[in-house]
Amino acid sequence: MKPATLLRLYPRKWRDRYGDEFLALLQDSRPGFRVLVDVVVAAAREWTRVLTPTFAKFVGLYSLIWLTVLGMQAMMGLPHPLHFFAISDQGRFLGTFLWSAMVARFVDNQILDGSPAPTSKLAVQILGALENLAAIVVVYACWSVAPHLVAATPIAIMIVLSGNLFGRRPEMMRVLNQAPGWTPRPPSFTGLGLSS
């Protein structure tokens, strides 16, 4: 793999700071599998450094909000199928937002170097659509295979997946707002009082 390609594995902020000197070192190093593995592992660690604090913060916050919503729904005593669909539908919107944010972040960081282009719009749309499809499949599969577990499965998935929601949202909005011809969809969770 070329040194410039290896460098692209790192977060953009890191590349801005260390990119030139790291590239010089890579070009001086003996190429080989060992160097490749070393750089891939180190790049993954830089990503966890970038994402972990935000991720942990928002997993905690969002878990709390989600549990409150679930508690309110349970107290309302909705019939079982309605209860389940209420939960899964909210998860679908949140999942779409999460995927959009993650994709926008990835595209912004790794491909566009901070210069949004129509590519990001397309990628966001495609993955948003795939996520919607996956959510529908999961909902129907859970309901038909194990009706008594339907509530537990999407809750677990949604809590984990949506933890990153707000951490990535500012970048997502920045990328989407600057992409030509793109009008961002308003957030679907205004009812929770979380929109900005």
Added chain:
Amino acid sequence: MSKEKDELNDLGRFSEPALLIMISLADGPKHGYAMTEDIEQISGQRLGPGTLYGGITRLEARGWIEPLPSDDRRRPYKLTTSGHKVLKHRLAAMKSMAKIATTRLADA
């Protein structure tokens, strides 16, 4: 146990490479490739570029090393005053540990 020593341990997987980088910089500023060569000479292990820069990133973030201006792409780094202190603490702890281990081996 000193605060500096604790902080060096906090670097986790990078604590050993970080220590080697600091030892390498103890006799003067070096850039990445020079550090790699020097570390291989003194420890027998060659740090990969990712590991080396993982260590440099964390040491710089803690203010224990700092970059020097350079016209070249190969940017040299030097130990800061606090980095010097951290290294001294760590070496003193290692020396004391080695002494205890040597005594125990002799007594066994």
